[in-house]
Amino acid sequence: MAAVAAWAASTAFSVGDIRRATTSQDSGLWFRCTTAGTSASSEPKWPTDIGSTLTDNTVVWTAISSVYGDVSVLAPSAIIELFELHLDSTLHGSSDVYRFHSGTNADVTGNIIFDSNAYSRFPVQADGFEMQSSGTLPQPTLTLANLDGTMTTLLALVNATTAGNDLTGATVKRIRTLKRYLDGEST
Known part of the structure; x- marks a missing residue:
């Protein structure tokens, strides 16, 4: 599985960046930046369904399957x-x-x-x-x-x-x- 960096606070993200939650999640999802911006000072509550989105300060994240990691390598x-x-x-x-x-x-x-x-x-x-x-x-x-x-x-x-x-x-x-x-x- 490809190594994917964990989400970081107050960080600028570009469209296409992939991040994972800082702690282990049962859903096993990763998150793709779909609107560039800067993350909030605290980690958001991540969605648990593929395709769900969330706004993190000015960044918009879309949940993707962690199999993306297998495919990406x-x-x-x-x-x-x-x-x-x-x-x-x-x-x-x-x-x-x-x-x-x-x-x-x-x-x-x-x-x-x-x-x-x-x-x-x-x-x-x-x-x-x-x-x-x-x-x-x-x-x-x-x-x-x-x-x-x-x-x-x-x-x-x-x-x-x-x-x-x-x-x-x-x-x-x-x-x-x-x-x-x-x-x-x-x-």
């Missing part, structure tokens, strides 16, 4: 994106879960295991994921290749069961983790 290719497609039995005639990953990060060339679940390597492109604290919700898109007719087969099964021809109502779950947290990887 690793190459971006060490981040693995996993996807799960959950069918709804009332809509699709099945409650099957399909798990896959694009296999483009961290030199992953085959199927992987995460949290005891197998994720197949499958060409996928995901765009439009963003984190906002206000405004409209993002509308991400997921594009899957029809490699070896896999998607055609899945749609045919759904259509045969429910007389529908799409995956409307299915739930897609995106998981972002680090390669080192995959089952069988060393930490």
Whole structure:
């Protein structure tokens, strides 16, 4: 984990500076300066939810995950994106879960295991994921290749069961983790 300096009183901070509380917190969060300024003379009561903000004299801090430390010292290719497609039995005639990953990060060339679940390597492109604290919700898109007719087969099964021809109502779950947290990887 990257070393992150503790918050300091009456100190000038720039946008992007990362600090931790001076004492251990159960939340394990770190805090990113999102409005530059000078900190107060006493430490603030830090928020406990990711994305929460607080004003510390003239500085505004936003709570971020401490995993930021792992990511900040690793190459971006060490981040693995996993996807799960959950069918709804009332809509699709099945409650099957399909798990896959694009296999483009961290030199992953085959199927992987995460949290005891197998994720197949499958060409996928995901765009439009963003984190906002206000405004409209993002509308991400997921594009899957029809490699070896896999998607055609899945749609045919759904259509045969429910007389529908799409995956409307299915739930897609995106998981972002680090390669080192995959089952069988060393930490």
